[in-house]
Amino acid sequence: MFIHPSINPVAFSVGPLKVHWYGLMYLMSFLLGWALAVRRTQLAHIHWTREEVGDFLFYVVLGVVLGGRLGYVLFYQPGYFFAHPLHVFYVWDGGMSFHGGMLGVFVASAWFARRTHKHFFDVTDFVAPIVPIGLFFGRIGNFINGELYGRVTDVPWAMIYPHVDRLPRHPSELYEAALEGVALFVILWLYARKPRPRMAVSGAFLLGYGCFRFFLEFFRQPDPFAGFVAFGWMTLGQVYSAPMIVVGLIIILLAYRLRAGAVKKPASFGPQHYQRGRPIQRDE
Numbered sequence: 001m002f003i004h005p006s007i008n009p010v011a012f013s014v015g016p017l018k019v020h021w022y023g024l025m026y027l028m029s030f031l032l033g034w035a036l037a038v039r040r041t042q043l044a045h046i047h048w049t050r051e052e053v054g055d056f057l058f059y060v061v062l063g064v065v066l067g068g069r070l071g072y073v074l075f076y077q078p079g080y081f082f083a084h085p086l087h088v089f090y091v092w093d094g095g096m097s098f099h100g101g102m103l104g105v106f107v108a109s110a111w112f113a114r115r116t117h118k119h120f121f122d123v124t125d126f127v128a129p130i131v132p133i134g135l136f137f138g139r140i141g142n143f144i145n146g147e148l149y150g151r152v153t154d155v156p157w158a159m160i161y162p163h164v165d166r167l168p169r170h171p172s173e174l175y176e177a178a179l180e181g182v183a184l185f186v187i188l189w190l191y192a193r194k195p196r197p198r199m200a201v202s203g204a205f206l207l208g209y210g211c212f213r214f215f216l217e218f219f220r221q222p223d224p225f226a227g228f229v230a231f232g233w234m235t236l237g238q239v240y241s242a243p244m245i246v247v248g249l250i251i252i253l254l255a256y257r258l259r260a261g262a263v264k265k266p267a268s269f270g271p272q273h274y275q276r277g278r279p280i281q282r283d284e
Contacts, residue, residue, distance in 0.1 A: 001168055002159045007144045025141035029134040030061060036130050045195040048126060056112050060127065063108030064101045064134065071100010076236065077225055098135065098213075099240045105131070121199045128205040129188035135209075136181025143173035150175070150219050172220040179212045197259035199251050207248030213241040 011021045037053045040046050072095045073081045073088055081088050109123040142148045149161050150170025158168030187208055192201045217237045222228055226236050 002157065002171075004146055004149075004159055004161045004163075004171075006146065006162060009145055021144045022141040025137040025144075026065075026134075029137040030057065032137075033057070033060075033130045033133050036133065037127070040126065040129070040192075043193065046126065052116065055116075056108075056123070056127070059108035059112045060105055063104035063106075065104075067104015067107065068096035068098070068101030071097030071103060075100060075240065076223060080225070096138065098138070098209075101134075102131075119198065121202055125192070125196070125198065125201040128201045129185070129192045131205065132181050132185035132188065132209075136177050136185070139173045139177035139181060143171070143177070148173050148176075149221055151221050153219075169221070170219040172216065175219055176213075176216050179216060180209060184208050184212060197255040199255040199258075203248045203251030203255060205248070206244045207252065210241045210244030210248055214238050214245065217241070 007021065009020050009022065010018045011024050012019050034053065034057050037048075037057070038050055041048045041050060041053060069088065075097050077095075105127065106124070109127065110120055112118070113120045113123045139148075146161055146163055149159075149164060150172030152167045153170050154168065155170070157171070159171045160166060160168055184205075188201065188205055191204055214237075217235045220235070220237070222235045228234060229236055229239060
């Protein structure tokens with residue numbers, strides 16, 4: 001059994017300025033994400049330039065931060081933030097929704113696609129394998145803050161969070177970092193190294209994240225302000241992840257079906273005419 005280290009959420013201070021670990025995690029995710037995106041441009045089937053990656057990163061940062069925060073406010077605690085509107089800006093205290101951040105990235109991708117005349121799914125297919133890096137660092141930030149801890153358990157690697165209680169719990173933030181971050185990154189990175197049908201990589205991300213998140217919610221303590229929201233066991237995270245699984249499957253199937261239809265060529269009989277169901281060759 002382990003004890004949560006109770007790390008100071010402030011990494012360091014410069015005069016009155018306090019730099020939080022949570023913010024540093026986001027900074028690291030953006031920097032590493034940029035480096036990996038540049039590396040993806042070296043693949044033969046990826047038609048992006050280094051300059052486009054830099055421009056797109058600006059859109060992604062806005063989408064993740066604004067979408068993630070607004071998603072948390074609207075999806076999880078609208079009543080609290082309605083009563084304390086200034087707390088919407090207290091991002092250093094945590095409180096970012098992945099589902100909101102994902103919607104923010106979709107909006108940013110649509111905006112970028114329109115400005116650069118790219119197809120929307122070409123943009124999302126490009127960025128999808130990199131998103132798990134942000135998830136990994138985000139979950140590490142959750143662990144440092146001692147938030148999003150797990151349910152009570154008796155597994156040997158259980159962890160006590162002294163600021164919560166003295167009960168052994170699943171270190172669910174580390175589970176999520178391992179699956180939503182590392183495992184999903186490896187799967188998508190390897191899958192996207194070869195040419196895939198348009199939309200397929202985006203669909204694989206939605207399917208993979210939705211499945212991992214739905215599964216991991218069984219180990220994570222339900223949000224105290226929501227509890228179980230359906231069937232006596234379903235959490236808000238599972239409610240928001242279930243549609244991702246369905247949509248991901250549909251997108252993957254549609255992507256491969258469209259590609260199959262595109263490569264299928266109709267049979268040709270040359271310069272022929274038909275009469276009574278039989279092809280008749282006409283002299284030219």
